[in-house]
Amino acid sequence: MPVKSRFTRLDAFTKTVDEARVRTTSGGIVTIASLLIVLYLAWGEWTDYRRIVVHPELIVDKGRGEKMEIHLNMTFPKIPCELLTLDVMDVSGEQQVGVMHGVNKVRLAPAEEGGRVIDMKALDLRHSDDQATHLDPEYCGGCYGAAPPPNAAKPGCCNTCDEVREAYASASWAFGRGENVEQCEREHYGERLDSQRKEGCRIEGGIRVNKVVGNFHIAPGRSFSNGNMHVHDLNNYFDTPVIGGHVFTHTIHHLRFGPEIPEEVSKKMGSKSLPWTNHHLNPLDNTEQTTTDAAYNFMYFVKVVSTSYLPLGWDKKNIGYQDENAAIGAYGHQHDGSVETHQYSVTSHRRSLNGGDDSAEGHKEKLHARGGIPGVFFSYDISPMKVINREERAKSFAGFLTGLCAIIGGTLTVAAAVDRGVYEGATRLKKLQSKNL
Numbered sequence: 001m002p003v004k005s006r007f008t009r010l011d012a013f014t015k016t017v018d019e020a021r022v023r024t025t026s027g028g029i030v031t032i033a034s035l036l037i038v039l040y041l042a043w044g045e046w047t048d049y050r051r052i053v054v055h056p057e058l059i060v061d062k063g064r065g066e067k068m069e070i071h072l073n074m075t076f077p078k079i080p081c082e083l084l085t086l087d088v089m090d091v092s093g094e095q096q097v098g099v100m101h102g103v104n105k106v107r108l109a110p111a112e113e114g115g116r117v118i119d120m121k122a123l124d125l126r127h128s129d130d131q132a133t134h135l136d137p138e139y140c141g142g143c144y145g146a147a148p149p150p151n152a153a154k155p156g157c158c159n160t161c162d163e164v165r166e167a168y169a170s171a172s173w174a175f176g177r178g179e180n181v182e183q184c185e186r187e188h189y190g191e192r193l194d195s196q197r198k199e200g201c202r203i204e205g206g207i208r209v210n211k212v213v214g215n216f217h218i219a220p221g222r223s224f225s226n227g228n229m230h231v232h233d234l235n236n237y238f239d240t241p242v243i244g245g246h247v248f249t250h251t252i253h254h255l256r257f258g259p260e261i262p263e264e265v266s267k268k269m270g271s272k273s274l275p276w277t278n279h280h281l282n283p284l285d286n287t288e289q290t291t292t293d294a295a296y297n298f299m300y301f302v303k304v305v306s307t308s309y310l311p312l313g314w315d316k317k318n319i320g321y322q323d324e325n326a327a328i329g330a331y332g333h334q335h336d337g338s339v340e341t342h343q344y345s346v347t348s349h350r351r352s353l354n355g356g357d358d359s360a361e362g363h364k365e366k367l368h369a370r371g372g373i374p375g376v377f378f379s380y381d382i383s384p385m386k387v388i389n390r391e392e393r394a395k396s397f398a399g400f401l402t403g404l405c406a407i408i409g410g411t412l413t414v415a416a417a418v419d420r421g422v423y424e425g426a427t428r429l430k431k432l433q434s435k436n437l
Contacts, residue, residue: 026422034415041407049400052312054389061306061386066211068304068342069331073204073253074218074376077115079246081105081201082193083220083237088207089230090214096207102328103205110198118199141183146171161189169224169233176235197242206328211306211382219375220246232373238294245294248374252287257304257380258341259332283346289376295353297372302346302380307387309339314391343387344380 076084086103088096107118140157146167148156158164161184168175177193178184203218220237223230237246289298314336332340355370395403 030419045403051394057388068211071206075202075251077111077200080196080199088216106202108200143167161187169222172224174233215379217377249290255284256282298376299349300378304344305383310390311337312391314338
């Protein structure tokens with residue numbers, strides 16, 4: 001038997017001769033309609049194939065020895081920058097006292113004067129002409145019994161008021177206004193401090209910390225360690241000529257842990273109400289707290305969850321990798337577009353350092369301990385779980401072809417059934433009309 005005839009027997013698509021075919025107007029209309037439907041559904045299938053979705057996964061965080069960045073922007077309208085100190089400490093024993101690197105202190109005019117920006121460089125009260133440009137080049141200022149600071153401009157000496165203050169802090173001594181300190185009197189430290197009493201301050205920038213349980217706080221006065229206690233020099237905070245004193249009323253404009261997801265990624269992913277985008281919305285942003293009590297403490301307890309964003313084409317070797325030498329703000333961004341960041345939840349608490357209960361709020365049974373340091377404290381804990389947001393195509397190319405074939409076959413099958421029904425109905429109707437005639 002010829003080869004051709006063997007394949008002919010296997011033909012599942014038998015043909016009919018043109019003489020056996022009947023072409024109708026209704027069949028043409030159904031054909032055009034089915035073609036339009038096929039094109040519409042095929043375009044939707046192509047769009048779905050091109051669509052990128054984000055699949056969140058929850059895994060155990062196996063990272064070790066990592067760092068994370070904390071970016072903050074806070075305003076204190078009733079405390080001058082000179083009185084504010086930012087400290088960081090964690091359970092590993094590492095402390096960052098008087099953090100200034102990567103953080104700006106912005107002096108603000110009093111709120112009744114509009115709160116305009118006065119200066120962004122005023123991290124201390126010394127002018128350029130107060131840098132101990134003494135006539136005698138052999139001048140070596142005393143540290144008044146304290147050990148000279150290791151970063152002094154002239155080793156073994158305290159030639160400026162700031163160096164005396166640092167020496168006092170290292171010795172765990174309170175400093176006050178620097179009365180009877182020759183360096184501070186020369187720089188008019190007390191007078192300049194009083195001239196800034198009614199100013200406000202905005203602290204903005206980023207700090208890099210160990211990814212372990214810890215806290216950072218903004219409190220008044222230089223900080224130092226007294227035994228196992230972390231102490232602040234509060235003399236200048238409480239001893240103030242300002243009526244009503246200084247208070248820790250504050251506004252948290254922005255607080256996040258790690259870098260932000262790029263805006264173009266959020267737009268590409270669509271609505272921000274999707275679950276994976278929750279880490280892009282920081283719960284403490286635009287938080288306002290007010291108080292009229294100078295001895296008042298605000299505490300925020302933050303639960304931090306590591307979060308990775310992996311775009312299409314990301315490099316598997318980069319997952320969890322962090323460049324320790326990256327600049328503040330660039331830490332967590334990888335060259336393949338992936339981002340290592342964090343989302344967080346928070347609860348807050350506030351109390352007066354004078355103790356007492358909450359009778360004014362109807363809770364007599366709630367008692368507050370006495371003592372403590374006024375300020376704003378953030379305690380953060382690290383979750384052992386990690387969220388991975390992975391970009392993927394909604395379907396594979398094979399799935400796209402399968403859907404396309406289903407669209408074409410299903411539409412033509414339904415169209416054939418509709419055409420057949422219309423044709424049979426028209427034929428029977430003609431037969432009935434002919435009988436009636």
